[in-house]
Amino acid sequence: MDDFVATYGPLLISMLLGAMLGLSLYLPLMAGQLSLASPGFYALGGYIAAILSTQAFKTDAALFPVPLLLVEMAIAGVVCGVLGVLVGIPALRLSGIYLAIATIAFVEILRILSLNLEITGGAVGIFGIPQPFDSAIEYLWIVLPLLGLSMVFVYRLENIRVGRALSAIREDELAADAMGINPTHYKVLAFTLGAILAGMVGAISAHFLNTWNARQGTFDASIIYLTFVLIGGSRTYLGPVVGGMVFTALPEILRAAGDTPGLPLWLGQLLKDGRLIIFGLLIVLGTIFFPQGLVRPGVLKRRAKGGRTS
Amino acid sequence: MKKQFYTLSLITPTLLILAACTATSPTTTSSNGAKSAIAIGIGVAQTSNVALLGQEQVAGAKLAEKFFNDNKGVNGTPIKLIIQDTAGDEAGAINAFQTLISKDKVVGIVGPTLSQQAFSADPIADRAKVPVLGPSNTAKGIPDIGEFVARVSAPVSVVAPNAVKAALKMNPKIKKVAVFYAQNDAFSKSETEIFQKTLKDQKLDLVTVQKFQTTDTDFQTQATSAINLKPDLVIISGLAADGGNLVRQMRELGYKGLIIGGNGLNTSNLFPVCKTLCDGVLIAQAYNPEYVSPINKSFRDAYKAQYKKEPPQFSAQAFTGVQVFVDALNTLDKGGKKVSQMPLAELRVALNQQLLKGKYNTPIGEISFTPKGEIIQKDFYVAQIKMDTDGTSGKFAFLK
Amino acid sequence: MIAEQGTIPVLEAQSLTRRFGGLVAVNDVSFSVNSGEIFGLIGPNGAGKTTLFNVVTGLIPASGGHLLFNGEALLRQRPHQIAAKGIARTFQNIRLFGALSALENVMIAQHVHTRSGVLKGVLGLPPAPQEEKAIRAKATELLELVGLGDRTSEQAKNFSYGDQRRLEIARALALNPKVLLLDEPAAGMNPNEKHQLSDFIRDLRDRFSLTILLIEHHVPLVMGLCDRIAVLDFGQLIALGEPDRVRTDPAVIAAYLGNE
Known part of the structure; x- marks a missing residue:
């Protein structure tokens, strides 16, 4: 059992981090805004934690103090939140595919900046990031509460005044405007909330990965996070959470499945080498057959009802 | 709601167990795989x-x-x-x-x-x-x-300077050097710093530093502005596809001098990219197949x-x-x-x-x-690319 | 302009103009609507009626002229600001929040009357729970008023055409408006329903002390319901007055009634 935990600890943590990144993309989507900016804020949050922990918060202790990690997360959240507002106000004048493109450009700008700045360590990045825990699985102490809190947060948000305003904008921005809801305000708010969450996840990830560089939070990541939400489900907060976990684990499962004994060579090779092909195929089929994602509000309600009557 | 959380709490362990079960046999190639x-x-x-x-x-x-x-x-x-x-x-x-x-x-x-x-x-x-x-x-x-x-x-700092020394041995008149590097590749970036430091140590004149991306395919702008400065030596730190294209376009634009490629170009995958124009590129080596x-x-x-x-x-x-x-x-x-x-x-x-x-x-x-774990290697080599006349295949010829 | 003695204009348009390229959709239109009035806006298709509504509610900026609401300039205000001042509307082509429940649709429109933000909402701190309770109660009440009291949790998009129009009215009322703009409320209704609608609108006016502007194609309904009627043709105001006067206006007969 210890070996099992040790072996799959990192994967489990990655899955939970993936779930939160899915949620960070889901937040602007609650207001109907397809933003792919999350990886940018994720990268920024990671750099903040990496720089702080390797330069500012130097300790002699064997383990990096957890309170300092929480401080880093808070700083990353605040900085990403402020940047979210600054980027959101002009960017959210755009909608649909134009917004998506603008946010991809934002991610790209951050990437180029981090490649060229001295403080981010250029292309090599920042390494030797201190560890707050002895083993990967102990990251659960931070990751699990944060995921729980963000799930409760988004669940609550969906059922209060602000969340309803977001849904109204998603359903019909013009009608929402005519009903007294300021669309710009709420779109920027949702975008900023997503930015804060992505920044905090980045701060944890920098410690978790031991190193941080410009390969984190790129355009590829944008597409993967988008998959979390599109296939997981874009109409309930559980969609991106499930999507984030499944699609983080899937490459590892396919990789392992490819090694199953007795499998024809070509199939094993496809599962291992072609897992990106399988991934892409799932995205295409998923969007055709499950346009709202696999986890839909209706599915859960029906199941919940069935559960009660049986 | 409870039901939903319940569903969710089932998914995680299921996925992990799935991963664990399918990962029963790691790839092994042992012919005599005794226990x-x-x-x-x-x-x-x-x-x-x-x-x-x-x-x-x-x-x-x-x-x-x-x-x-x-x-x-x-x-x-x-x-x-x-x-x-x-x-x-x-x-x-x-x-x-x-x-x-x-x-x-x-x-x-x-x-x-x-x-x-x-x-x-x-x-x-x-x-x-x-x-x-x-x-x-x-x-x-x-x-x-x-x-x-x-x-x-x-490390690059040990290997890379050998190529510059070899180039100087082939053409002692080299004075002006143009440097190119892929700015989005960690390896290329640290390698170019070593190259630039070597040039300084050798008292060579660094006339320009041009940046590109490993995903670029068109290098006309960088190549032209470098050629206008009439360099005697060009040093490229990049990967095979971009580096190869850069070599090709430099030659097509009329550059005749020596070219040094970084370790990213140290692969036969370069040959199909620049074909006959790869000919003559110098690359420092940590390994020589002809080592006796x-x-x-x-x-x-x-x-x-x-x-x-x-x-x-x-x-x-x-x-x-x-x-x-x-x-x-x-x-x-x-x-x-x-x-x-x-x-x-x-x-x-x-x-x-x-x-x-x-x-x-x-x-x-x-x-x-070393006690820290750094390698102490005795010999380094420099190879020069020799392409066949039809440009389909080539080899790394080791300089003596 | 034609304000009767002793009444206060709630809404006043002065030389209101809206151009789309070379087309003048609303051309130098001036009128004023008095408090408590039911004011009809008629005219052939493409006369500029809906454009005028859109200009009044800020969805489309005006190209020229002035628009006053209780003496305050409305032009250049954003739609949500205009809504917050107390001008609510329904849409000709129904714009409900389709995936949301009827109740949510009506709750959303009480947005400007509540204040709780993200933190208080998520944490359930005052005034969020109280507000939540109040708007839920009011939404239920309004849904009952329009006859949808037993279908509060159904998705709006599943409602029939007529019920969607009713829901839109309930949603607009949730804003607590002073002025209600109804864009073709009788579209798609049968004669019996249309007759009921007349009474219903009058009832709304009295119950909520509303001033109502109404676009309608069905001439008998407009003639029977409205206190005054404005007739638009090719963006221009060609007649304005009480139903009897408009009915006999030669320009109206030529331009509008003759066409129908």
């Missing part, structure tokens, strides 16, 4: 965009496994390679290393492919007290990660027999990584305690101490380590 075989982990990129390099490493490591098992293994106990795919990213490297350490229970790991992955995964091994040998991690700071981290790949030694002859012959071409540096270094583990295990075994009877944790620590002390005759020459 008592000593497991050595290979954690390199078999998929993703660095798979080409990783596959060369796997080829080298597998040749080492066969070679040493044919030569009695570790005093009679065979070794067994366990290969886990790191893919090209940091999280993948961590997963692969963790699996090798906890599940496959290897005595040591050769890997990962990229320096950035090493910064991510090596600390995991270091904390678990498992020795790691970097087969191709050339960035600054790798051996400093921890006491269990060493490498058999000489019994072990290199065995390695080279075995490689040529299987792959019908000269072994590349990445394969030679991966072979070297496995060899260092095997040689160190042999020394340990002869030193009194039987390695097959040592508890794993103790063996890993002892192996790490032993491997840093030893001297090894490997395909890449005579090597040893």
